[in-house]
Amino acid sequence: MPDPARRNDRSRLAILDAARQLLAETRYADLTIEAIAARAGVGKQTIYRWWRGKGAVILDALVDAAANADLALPDTGDLHTDLRAVMRATVAEFADPRLSATTRALTIETLADDDLAGQVRDRLLRPQLDAVQDRLRSGQAAGQIRADVDLGQAVELLFGPLYHRWLLRTGPLTDAYADGIVELAMTAIGQPGGTETPGGSSIVKTVP
Amino acid sequence: MPDPARRNDRSRLAILDAARQLLAETRYADLTIEAIAARAGVGKQTIYRWWRGKGAVILDALVDAAANADLALPDTGDLHTDLRAVMRATVAEFADPRLSATTRALTIETLADDDLAGQVRDRLLRPQLDAVQDRLRSGQAAGQIRADVDLGQAVELLFGPLYHRWLLRTGPLTDAYADGIVELAMTAIGQPGGTETPGGSSIVKTVP
Amino acid sequence: MPDPARRNDRSRLAILDAARQLLAETRYADLTIEAIAARAGVGKQTIYRWWRGKGAVILDALVDAAANADLALPDTGDLHTDLRAVMRATVAEFADPRLSATTRALTIETLADDDLAGQVRDRLLRPQLDAVQDRLRSGQAAGQIRADVDLGQAVELLFGPLYHRWLLRTGPLTDAYADGIVELAMTAIGQPGGTETPGGSSIVKTVP
Amino acid sequence: MPDPARRNDRSRLAILDAARQLLAETRYADLTIEAIAARAGVGKQTIYRWWRGKGAVILDALVDAAANADLALPDTGDLHTDLRAVMRATVAEFADPRLSATTRALTIETLADDDLAGQVRDRLLRPQLDAVQDRLRSGQAAGQIRADVDLGQAVELLFGPLYHRWLLRTGPLTDAYADGIVELAMTAIGQPGGTETPGGSSIVKTVP
DNA sequence: GGCTAACCGAGACGGTACGTCGGGTCTTATG
DNA sequence: CATAAGACCCGACGTACCGTCTCGGTTAGCC
Structure with a gap:
């Protein structure tokens, strides 16, 4: 329902970053939407507006991180x-x-x-x-x-x-x-x- | 700390049963300790007294259910x-x-x-x-x-x-x-x- | 700060009308600035630009409604x-x-x-x-x-x-x-x- | 629905006290249930369990404070x-x-x-x-x-x-x-x- | 057969996070 | 430059469960 054209990209990246950080430094149980919002300096609503829940954020965080990775395997012939x-x-x-x-x-x-x-x-x-x-x-x-x-x-x-x-x-x-x-x-x-x-x-x- | 000898087996079975039932009929998010206790007609403390948490209960429920299963594979020679x-x-x-x-x-x-x-x-x-x-x-x-x-x-x-x-x-x-x-x-x-x-x-x- | 000369009177009246309507048909708790703006087909900022808050809008709505009332009491002599x-x-x-x-x-x-x-x-x-x-x-x-x-x-x-x-x-x-x-x-x-x-x-x- | 007999009186008094304090020292807009709970060192649910809302708490706080007041007017004859x-x-x-x-x-x-x-x-x-x-x-x-x-x-x-x-x-x-x-x-x-x-x-x- | 310690049901408690709502500010595109 | 629209940060809402605690009322096992 919200208009993706008006989305604030700074918030988006801050959220994905925060999610990655928290995943790295805390146990999964402590990875709450509230913690992500706080770490990202963002309102909870801004997360709920664009993601269905915690899982969707993590997924995006990972996809975002993997975006510029080259997945192709080496082909040495062997x-x-x-x-x-x-x-x-x-x-x-x-x-x-x-x-x-x-x-x-x-x-x-x-x-x-x-x-x-x-x-x-x-x-x-x-x-x-x-x-x-x-x-x-x-x-x-x-x-x-x-x-x-x-x-x-x-x-x-x-x-x-x-x-x-x-x-x-x-x-x-x-x-x-x-x-x-x-x-x-x-x-x-x-x-x-x-x-x-x-x-x-x-x-x-x-x-x- | 609690004395296993004095454990009420009726409660134990009711809890495991309730856990199995709830797993079968609701989504996982609805499988709460509170729901299990309520379904089993048991106080929450009775669960916490004997199990470390939800996971332990589920495990016991499954082990209990699988207890009398014969795991041995058939050996037809083939x-x-x-x-x-x-x-x-x-x-x-x-x-x-x-x-x-x-x-x-x-x-x-x-x-x-x-x-x-x-x-x-x-x-x-x-x-x-x-x-x-x-x-x-x-x-x-x-x-x-x-x-x-x-x-x-x-x-x-x-x-x-x-x-x-x-x-x-x-x-x-x-x-x-x-x-x-x-x-x-x-x-x-x-x-x-x-x-x-x-x-x-x-x-x-x-x-x- | 805003220039009253450039004020849009259509918006002003729509807002006051919306406020009156909502007061009449909903409980007070539902009378939010957001509801008024939506009902009036107006941006929230247009309200905040010209009024200090909900109370000021209501007051204006009432003053506006009472504007052409004749307050003078009858004087029958008795x-x-x-x-x-x-x-x-x-x-x-x-x-x-x-x-x-x-x-x-x-x-x-x-x-x-x-x-x-x-x-x-x-x-x-x-x-x-x-x-x-x-x-x-x-x-x-x-x-x-x-x-x-x-x-x-x-x-x-x-x-x-x-x-x-x-x-x-x-x-x-x-x-x-x-x-x-x-x-x-x-x-x-x-x-x-x-x-x-x-x-x-x-x-x-x-x-x- | 909750059983008044099991009510914790210490919590009750702490809540009423907190409400009175906050009323005295902050503006009304800052008197939130959350603030009362925090001040009283109590879970929010404990307030919602026993009161319908902020108003009910305030009322009880006042009634409680006025409980031992002697309301009778002096009767000097004049x-x-x-x-x-x-x-x-x-x-x-x-x-x-x-x-x-x-x-x-x-x-x-x-x-x-x-x-x-x-x-x-x-x-x-x-x-x-x-x-x-x-x-x-x-x-x-x-x-x-x-x-x-x-x-x-x-x-x-x-x-x-x-x-x-x-x-x-x-x-x-x-x-x-x-x-x-x-x-x-x-x-x-x-x-x-x-x-x-x-x-x-x-x-x-x-x-x- | 009576005593007493522990379990038991129930559920109140202090907490934490939930997902939602609205406040007031800021941004963007339109007229 | 005011406007409609609405995204944004923020903070409170009322709810749901967590895991702990407290309360009577059974048990169960040892005297």
């Missing part, structure tokens, strides 16, 4: 290596208390609000997952992945275990774990007789 | 089939709005409380994952899984994608999806020349 | 009758829910704002009370009121009880009550042996 | 003197900024809430007015007031002008004014040939 890099980067994000707290917060909101969940998926997650999928596609084109593999499934085969371990704390979330999953996943989706170095963290792969 | 069964069952649980709501609620609490997260892992999740791991172990013993595969990783390779899709709504959570993941995972962990089930992956597999 | 007429008219005003609501609203504002109180007194009340005082003066000239009576006090002796009963709800505010007060007041201020009207006080009065 | 005393006392109350602020606040609330108005009338005003009326009755019994005078009207003839002047600021509210009103009122209600000292502030009155 798919194995490239995947290991993204997976390790993801592990690092989960390990960073600041980023983890943010993800945790957004996940909580997501679980309680279907609308928000869709937005998080489309605006935050999809681009990241798509970037990985793109790399897989180029690998598939290069014959490193079987032609019949559903790349969407492949992406989830990679990231699913990471999220699982993060969410459910079933074990330590380390680079070694990430490497292991990459290994398994590559075995699953790679060419059968393949370029795999069984059980190894090989970097050099020779096509005979 | 690992592929057996895994497909658990995975489809898991998909069905996520599809059931009641169970899904419960899982959602507990996940929220888990994300905000590390203590609780540990308990959920140990008392609720671990038994289920261990059951799967046990079946994998017997498969490994039967030579259907490579000896060098880490079974813990294998379990997460299976369930990770399911949780990923449930949590992040990246796509429909169907039996077909579960089957696809089983296929991929079996390719990853199975014997290279493979003891594949005919109806499985479209890759041609010949028994020499 | 003071008793004439006073009874004004007093009954006042009672009628208090009885009229619309007028009473207006008076109530203005009184509230008056109690919280001394400046406004002075303005209400001078611009709204004084003219009315002066009109009565004028009639008393002519009565005094005609010998119907003792020469030593302070006419200002006399006016308040008449209207004070009416306001008292309206403000404090100490009893029904009827014509009979008004008549009774007139009776008493005339006894207080009239000539001792008295030019009483037959229908008046029940005390036997004999013209010697 | 009605004139006794009335002059109450009237002057009333003038003094209106002159006292603290008491006047309180009265003003309560009057505002009263004007916006009929329920409250009734309670103010019955619990606060009536006792005071009745005390005066009682004195008048004894005066009537002693023959100082005409037998046919309605004492309720007489009371309002006395206090009406005082309230009028306080409410509408039609002039200074002084002892002299009070005396003048008493004079006029006594002329109105006293015995015709009476014990009055016509324009005077006589103290000695002899019954011939």
Whole structure:
């Protein structure tokens, strides 16, 4: 209902900044709309006017922060290596208390609000997952992945275990774990007789 | 501090029942300690006396409900089939709005409380994952899984994608999806020349 | 600061009209500046530019409405009758829910704002009370009121009880009550042996 | 709905005290429920649980303060003197900024809430007015007031002008004014040939 | 069988945040 | 430059729950 043309951009940015700061420095329970407003030097109404709630603000804060990030994966030609890099980067994000707290917060909101969940998926997650999928596609084109593999499934085969371990704390979330999953996943989706170095963290792969 | 011997079991059960009911019939935001107490016909203090908070009650409610369930997987000898069964069952649980709501609620609490997260892992999740791991172990013993595969990783390779899709709504959570993941995972962990089930992956597999 | 010459009279009248309408149809708590502006189809600033606040608007609305009323009391020669007429008219005003609501609203504002109180007194009340005082003066000239009576006090002796009963709800505010007060007041201020009207006080009065 | 038996009296008194303090030291606009709660060291809900709003709290604060006051007028036998005393006392109350602020606040609330108005009338005003009326009755019994005078009207003839002047600021509210009103009122209600000292502030009155 | 300590239901309490409302100021585009 | 529109900062509103506390009234277990 309010007119976006008349929106005060200074307030908008102050709010997103405040949200990010508070996420980093306090526990999620202390991240209240009131605290964000106070930190941003803004009236509560200005938040409620433009966002549906806490979750929407966090989402925007993250989308805003991720806006100028380059999501494209490196393409060294060696798919194995490239995947290991993204997976390790993801592990690092989960390990960073600041980023983890943010993800945790957004996940909580997501679980309680279907609308928000869709937005998080489309605006935050999809681009990241798509970037990985793109790399897989180029690998598939290069014959490193079987032609019949559903790349969407492949992406989830990679990231699913990471999220699982993060969410459910079933074990330590380390680079070694990430490497292991990459290994398994590559075995699953790679060419059968393949370029795999069984059980190894090989970097050099020779096509005979 | 309180004496467990003098605990009123009727109150305990009423509280767990009330929690389950409310989880099933209202949105998570309406699941308050006060609502549980009111529904159970119990004083708030009786809840706070025995549980640390909402999350602990939900956990107990679920553990209590799952207490007499047989977690052991069927062992038909055909690992592929057996895994497909658990995975489809898991998909069905996520599809059931009641169970899904419960899982959602507990996940929220888990994300905000590390203590609780540990308990959920140990008392609720671990038994289920261990059951799967046990079946994998017997498969490994039967030579259907490579000896060098880490079974813990294998379990997460299976369930990770399911949780990923449930949590992040990246796509429909169907039996077909579960089957696809089983296929991929079996390719990853199975014997290279493979003891594949005919109806499985479209890759041609010949028994020499 | 603003230039009265450039004032938009259409807005001015729309605002006063809106104020009167809202006073008539809603409870006082709903009479907000915002509501007045909306009803008048006017920006809030246009109100704040020309008035100090809600009270000032109401006052102007009333002064504006009362502008072309003839306040002068009838002078039939019979003071008793004439006073009874004004007093009954006042009672009628208090009885009229619309007028009473207006008076109530203005009184509230008056109690919280001394400046406004002075303005209400001078611009709204004084003219009315002066009109009565004028009639008393002519009565005094005609010998119907003792020469030593302070006419200002006399006016308040008449209207004070009416306001008292309206403000404090100490009893029904009827014509009979008004008549009774007139009776008493005339006894207080009239000539001792008295030019009483037959229908008046029940005390036997004999013209010697 | 809440159970008065379980009411915390310490909180009750702290709230009434806080209300009185704030009335005395701040302007009425600053007398918010929140301020009262903060000053009293009490949760807002504790106020809303027991009172309908700000007005009700103020009323109780006043009733509580006036609880152990002796309202009965002195009866020196000289009605004139006794009335002059109450009237002057009333003038003094209106002159006292603290008491006047309180009265003003309560009057505002009263004007916006009929329920409250009734309670103010019955619990606060009536006792005071009745005390005066009682004195008048004894005066009537002693023959100082005409037998046919309605004492309720007489009371309002006395206090009406005082309230009028306080409410509408039609002039200074002084002892002299009070005396003048008493004079006029006594002329109105006293015995015709009476014990009055016509324009005077006589103290000695002899019954011939 | 009586005593007494603890639990129990109920719900009042001091708090904190909620989401809304209106006040009064500022900004923008229109006439 | 006044205006209509309405975004803005602010602060109070009245509500909802939190987790603690206080109150009688049961229990339950030990004398």
